[in-house]
Amino acid sequence: MRKDKKVHIQTFGCQMNVSDSERMLQLLSGIGYHHVDNWKEADLLILNTCSVRSKAEEKIYSILSTIKGKLKRNSGLIIGVGGCVAQQEGEKLLKMAPHLNFVCGTHNIHLLPQMVKEAEAGKRVSDTAFIDNEMRFDLFPKEYQATGVSHLVTIMQGCDNYCSYCIVPYVRGREASRQAEDILAEIKSVASKGVREVILLGQNVNSYNLGAGSANFPALLTKVAEIDNIERIRFVTSHPKDISSELVNSFSTVKKLCSHIHLPVQAGSNRVLAMMNRGYSREEYLLKIEQLKKARPGISVTSDIIVGFPGETEEDFKETLALVEEVGYSDSYCFVYSPRPETKAAEMPDPVPKDEKQERLERLLELQRGLSKTHNMSLEGSVQKVLVEGSGGKTGQISGRTSGNRIVNFPGSAELVGNFVDVKIIRGYQNSLLGELVS
Ligand code: SAH
Ligand code: SF4
Ligand code: F3S
Numbered sequence: 001m002r003k004d005k006k007v008h009i010q011t012f013g014c015q016m017n018v019s020d021s022e023r024m025l026q027l028l029s030g031i032g033y034h035h036v037d038n039w040k041e042a043d044l045l046i047l048n049t050c051s052v053r054s055k056a057e058e059k060i061y062s063i064l065s066t067i068k069g070k071l072k073r074n075s076g077l078i079i080g081v082g083g084c085v086a087q088q089e090g091e092k093l094l095k096m097a098p099h100l101n102f103v104c105g106t107h108n109i110h111l112l113p114q115m116v117k118e119a120e121a122g123k124r125v126s127d128t129a130f131i132d133n134e135m136r137f138d139l140f141p142k143e144y145q146a147t148g149v150s151h152l153v154t155i156m157q158g159c160d161n162y163c164s165y166c167i168v169p170y171v172r173g174r175e176a177s178r179q180a181e182d183i184l185a186e187i188k189s190v191a192s193k194g195v196r197e198v199i200l201l202g203q204n205v206n207s208y209n210l211g212a213g214s215a216n217f218p219a220l221l222t223k224v225a226e227i228d229n230i231e232r233i234r235f236v237t238s239h240p241k242d243i244s245s246e247l248v249n250s251f252s253t254v255k256k257l258c259s260h261i262h263l264p265v266q267a268g269s270n271r272v273l274a275m276m277n278r279g280y281s282r283e284e285y286l287l288k289i290e291q292l293k294k295a296r297p298g299i300s301v302t303s304d305i306i307v308g309f310p311g312e313t314e315e316d317f318k319e320t321l322a323l324v325e326e327v328g329y330s331d332s333y334c335f336v337y338s339p340r341p342e343t344k345a346a347e348m349p350d351p352v353p354k355d356e357k358q359e360r361l362e363r364l365l366e367l368q369r370g371l372s373k374t375h376n377m378s379l380e381g382s383v384q385k386v387l388v389e390g391s392g393g394k395t396g397q398i399s400g401r402t403s404g405n406r407i408v409n410f411p412g413s414a415e416l417v418g419n420f421v422d423v424k425i426i427r428g429y430q431n432s433l434l435g436e437l438v439s
Contacts, residue, residue, distance in 0.1 A: 007033040008042040012059070013050025015201055015236060016172075017083050019152040021048045023109055024082065026145055031113045039067075044078045044116060046104075049085035051167055053338035060085050064097045071099060078119045080104060082112075084171040088341070090128040100124070106172055107131040110139035133158075133176035140178075144186050146193035149389060149418045155183050155220065156202035161239065163266070164277045164344040165306060165337060168203055175203070177210035180220055187227050194418060197232035197387055198224065205235045206242035218246040225256045231420065232387060232403070234258050240265065241279040243288045251296035259296055260330075260405040263289070264304035268323030269316035272309050275348070282323060289327050300375065300404035303332040307364055308357030310337070310350035317360050324367055330375040330404065334364050369430055376406060376428030383438055384408065386423045388416045393432070402433070410435040 007028050011021040024046060025035055039045045047063060050056040060081065071077065081093055082104040089096075093103050101119040104112055105128030118125050131139065136157065144151075158175040159168050187198050200220075202208065208217040217235075224233055233256045238247075240263055251257055263285075267273050270281050292299055305320060324332065336357045339346040384402040392399035392409035398416060399409045400423075409432060410423050423435035 005031075005033045005044065006036040006042045007044040007046065008036050008039040009046045009048055010039070010063075011048045012056060013048075013052065013083065015152055015199065016154070016157070016203065017048050017050060019154055019201055020083065020106075020109055021046075022145075022147065022152070023141065024048070024112055026141055027109070027112050028116065031116065033116075040070075042077065044080070046080045046082055049081060049083035051084040051088050051171060051340070053335060054340070055338065057085050057088070061096075064100065068097070068099050078102075078116065080112075080115065080119070082106075082109070084167070087128050087171040088167070091126040094124050094126055102126065103128065105129065107136065130173045133174060136176050137178040137182060140182070144189050146190040146195045149195060149387060150197040150199060151187075151190045151195040152199050152201050153183060153186055154178060154202065155200045155205060156208050159203040160207075161204060161279070162277060162344075164275060164348075165309065165340065167340040167343060170342050172203055175207055177208050179210055180223060183220070184223055184227065187224060187230060191227055191229040196229065196418065196420070197234065198230055200224070200233065200235040202235075203237065204239045204242065206238050206244070206247060216244075216246070218244070218250045221247075221250050221254050221257060225254050230256065232256060232258050234260065234405070236262050238263050239279075240285050240288060243292075245291070248288070248291045248295050251292060251299065257296075258405065259298055259403040260300045260302070261292060262302045262304075263292075265323060265327075266304060266306050267309060267312070267316070268320035269312075272312055272316050272320075275311065275345070276306075276309060277344070282319065286323070286326065298404070300330040300406065301327055302405070303327070303329050305332055305334045305364065306337050307334060307361045308337045308352055310345055310348035310352075312337075312352060312360075321364065321367055324364065324371070328371055328375065329368065330406065331372050332368050334361060334368060336361050373428065373430045376430070376433055378428070379406065379425045379433060380428050381425065383422050383424050384433075384435070386410075386421055386435070388412070388419055388421060390414075390417055406433050407431070408433040408435045410437060412437055 009021045049060045078101045080102040086103045087106045102115045103126035107130050108127045156177045158173045160175045386400040388400040397409045398412040422438040424438050425433050425435045427434040
């Protein structure tokens with residue numbers, strides 16, 4: 001076996017895909033592949049894809065076509081598609097792109113080494129079969145590599161919520177939790193390799209429900225907090241309907257839990273929330289925010305928001321604006337609604353013109369830009385504990401994150417990477433903070 005084969009993975013979409021790509025690299029290193037930054041140098045190219053909005057999906061087709069144009073004759077490059085577009089389209093992708101060698105579904109990452117070997121032998125393969133909930137996590141690696149100071153840990157996968165606009169339940173399958181002892185073993189292992197922060201991952205982490213003594217998510221958080229060398233715990237994504245009072249309380253009792261929660265509201269109008277099948281009202285959402293702010297004063301709250309859901313009126317949209325202002329999000333990811341295959345919302349009448357949706361998005365983005373800046377400016381003069389992650393925006397600068405998940409750039413030496421330092425915030429910009437080391 002050649003030992004020096006090169007792979008390039010291009011990752012799209014959410015942190016689950018980032019974590020899956022790490023798992024892919026680890027599995028591929030077992031068959032002699034190491035990562036390179038440029039696909040043109042690679043023997044194997046994998047696109048780990050996202051299909052949450054149609055633009056994300058279309059991007060993959062456009063990249064595949066660009067690659068085809070650039071491919072030298074008999075280059076021998078093996079090309080694979082993984083992630084949510086692979087799951088959604090399966091074998092059809094092989095028909096559509098004759099230069100594609102394999103399609104690997106979201107539940108089939110463990111098969112990757114085998115698929116690559118078959119592709120090396122000249123076969124074209126696709127596997128997108130879902131794996132039973134009980135089996136899914138048994139197929140995870142037993143030993144984990146740690147690549148930085150922060151490590152993504154999958155604690156559950158899949159989603160049973162079926163929000164009417166969302167493709168995720170179809171491409172990630174049913175909700176399943178991973179055994180607490182396996183999660184804790186992974187975290188202990190990476191903690192011994194220099195990791196200081198873990199990000200617990202799942203499409204819906206609040207639904208976590210497995211393992212002796214860790215029957216639910218708040219109990220799991222307590223267990224994770226007991227692990228030496230792990231000083232920060234984050235989690236994504238939470239569903240507002242599943243934020244229990246116990247989880248709110250964790251923000252008072254679990255000191256290692258960071259002062260940040262990503263709690264996607266999606267819309268501010270009860271009419272739209274009901275059409276979205278979100279399972280909470282505006283009032284219930286705001287009450288949870290109030291409780292979280294009480295449990296952890298100064299907590300930074302971020303959100304995802306969909307603009308122009310089918311039938312959203314100007315009045316509905318104004319309720320979204322008012323909610324965004326009331327919560328005072330430190331950041332939010334705002335997108336125009338995109339109809340997705342198989343979803344209920346794709347069948348709903350949608351009389352709002354495209355331009356109007358775009359105009360609403362601009363208004364929302366402008367509001368959020370102001371709120372982000374206000375939030376960041378409110379930190380000016382404060383001293384923040386920062387976990388240094390790497391080099392900063394400018395030469396001579398390093399950068400890291402506050403507990404509230406704000407990025408801080410400050411002058412300092414690269415030797416500090418991986419350490420916690422105290423940084424005084426000099427200036428709050430829209431997307432980041434500028435600081436100086438406190439000696
Ligand atoms: N599990 C997470 C989010 C997963 S998808 C949660 O429940 O919040 C990430 C984000 O993509 C969603 O929060 C939503 O804001 C956005 N999204 C999902 N489907 C979409 C669609 N059809 N059009 C536009 N945005 C969408
Ligand atoms: Fe999609 Fe809703 Fe599930 Fe989130 S909770 S992944 S938005 S269906
Ligand atoms: Fe995209 Fe799949 Fe994540 S659709 S957002 S990569 S779960």
